[in-house]
Amino acid sequence: MFDxxxxxxxxxxxxxxxxxxAARALHLTPSAVSQRVRLLEQRAGQVLVVRExxxxxxxxxxxxxxxxxxxxxxEQALQQDWPQLAPETAGPVTLPLAINADSLAxxxxxxxxxxxxxxxxxxxxxxxxxxxxxxxxxxxxVVAAVTALAAPVAGCRSVPLGALRYRAxxxxxxxxxxxxxxxxxxxxxQAPCLTFSRRDRLQALWLAQIFPxxxxxxxxxxxxxxxxxxxxxxxxxxxxxxxxxxxxxLASGELVELVPDTPLDxxxxxxxxxxxxxxxxxxxxxxxxxxxxxxxxxxxxx
Numbered sequence: 001m002f003d004x005x006x007x008x009x010x011x012x013x014x015x016x017x018x019x020x021x022a023a024r025a026l027h028l029t030p031s032a033v034s035q036r037v038r039l040l041e042q043r044a045g046q047v048l049v050v051r052e053x054x055x056x057x058x059x060x061x062x063x064x065x066x067x068x069x070x071x072x073x074x075e076q077a078l079q080q081d082w083p084q085l086a087p088e089t090a091g092p093v094t095l096p097l098a099i100n101a102d103s104l105a106x107x108x109x110x111x112x113x114x115x116x117x118x119x120x121x122x123x124x125x126x127x128x129x130x131x132x133x134x135x136x137x138x139x140x141x142v143v144a145a146v147t148a149l150a151a152p153v154a155g156c157r158s159v160p161l162g163a164l165r166y167r168a169x170x171x172x173x174x175x176x177x178x179x180x181x182x183x184x185x186x187x188x189x190q191a192p193c194l195t196f197s198r199r200d201r202l203q204a205l206w207l208a209q210i211f212p213x214x215x216x217x218x219x220x221x222x223x224x225x226x227x228x229x230x231x232x233x234x235x236x237x238x239x240x241x242x243x244x245x246x247x248x249x250l251a252s253g254e255l256v257e258l259v260p261d262t263p264l265d266x267x268x269x270x271x272x273x274x275x276x277x278x279x280x281x282x283x284x285x286x287x288x289x290x291x292x293x294x295x296x297x298x299x300x301x302x
Contacts, residue, residue: 003043007068009036010048010057014065015094015124017054040064062140066273069096069143073277094122095282098137098145100130101196102164103268105225106244107293108146114285129199130268137271144272144282156271159283162294163265168206168258169246170238175256177235183258189215194222194231194239202240206264240264244293265295 012022013033023030041048048061057065072093095115099108104125115121126136130148137145138153152158170179178191193203198221207214220237222228229245231237238258249255270286272279290297 002067003040004068004071006036006040006043007064007071009033010040010061011065011068013037013049013055014057014061015096019055066140066143069093070275070277092120092122094124095144096124096126096142098126098128098133098142098147100133100146100268101127101223101225102242103130103146106164106242107289108286110292111286111289114289115282129197130266131201132199134271137273143276144270144279146286147269147271148266149271150267150269153271155274157274157279159270159287160297161268161270161287161290162297163267164294165243166202166206166240166264166266167243167246167250168203168238168262168264169232169241169250169255170258171233171235172253172256174232174235174238175258179258183210185211185213185215188217188258191217192237193217193219194228194237195219196225196228197221197223202264202266206240206262209264210259210262267297268294 009022009026009028012025013019016022016025019030019033019037023033026033037049044060044064046060047058048064050056050058073095104127112123112125116123126133126142128136130146133145134147134149134153136142137147137156146161150158150160168183174191179187181187188207195203203217203219204214207217220231222231222236222239225242225245228239229241229249232239232241232246232255233249241255243263246255250257268290270283270290272282276282
């Protein structure tokens with residue numbers, strides 16, 4: 001039988017990133033948390049936590065953290081059916097999820113609010129490019145992810161959510177200064193664009209969709225969704241912005257499309273561990289929010 005006080009300490013250290021933060025979350029002293037993790041490591045016969053800043057789990061530690069998460073979710077489900085048996089000190093369960101920044105800025109908050117409405121769940125959201133959120137799921141760091149990967153990660157279920165539509169946008173002043181003859185390959189090779197991160201391929205994908213030999217423009221690096229929109233408005237560069245965030249600016253003329261009516265649709269999927277307790281409730285909340293913020297999905301559930 002596992003000692004779940006020890007597993008709880010391990011999961012908190014990994015989730016919070018330090019023994020001190022874990023101690024605050026568990027209302028214990030750092031030495032008490034350290035003793036519990038050390039005792040668990042002695043019983044397991046191996047190191048479970050890499051003691052760096054931030055702390056991270058070893059593969060064996062991740063396996064135990066996943067087990068602790070599943071037990072916590074199972075207990076939470078039982079408490080809803082048997083509230084009289086729930087311990088007085090029972091608190092909400094923290095659910096680690098991976099999501100891309102543009103989904104968080106456009107449609108996912110509605111899903112988060114629905115998930116946490118009952119006060120029994122807390123979310124630990126890990127921001128990552130949609131092409132790479134599945135890596136967090138594959139490594140065991142999260143229990144579910146919004147991802148551009150359609151094929152299910154091993155041991156997971158993939159549900160199509162729909163497509164987030166992007167528009168290549170810039171200010172009228174930027175267009176007059178950098179693209180006076182329109183968005184030609186020659187002009188775009190000189191006009192600065194905006195890129196969210198080294199993993200952001202949206203600008204390159206749009207250029208490849210428009211031009212047989214896409215130009216490679218100079219870029220500003222700007223890792224913030226709203227700042228992306230603001231930078232386009234200010235004329236700093238052009239960039240791919242989620243349609244829900246720029247629809248009003250496009251309608252008013254504050255922003256314009258580089259090439260009219262050339263959207264880029266990025267299909268998104270909800271992947272979760274098949275053994276995740278309460279997965280149906282989680283999936284329903286995410287899909288309901290996606291129906292209002294994304295274009296209709298295509299393709300079967302896997």
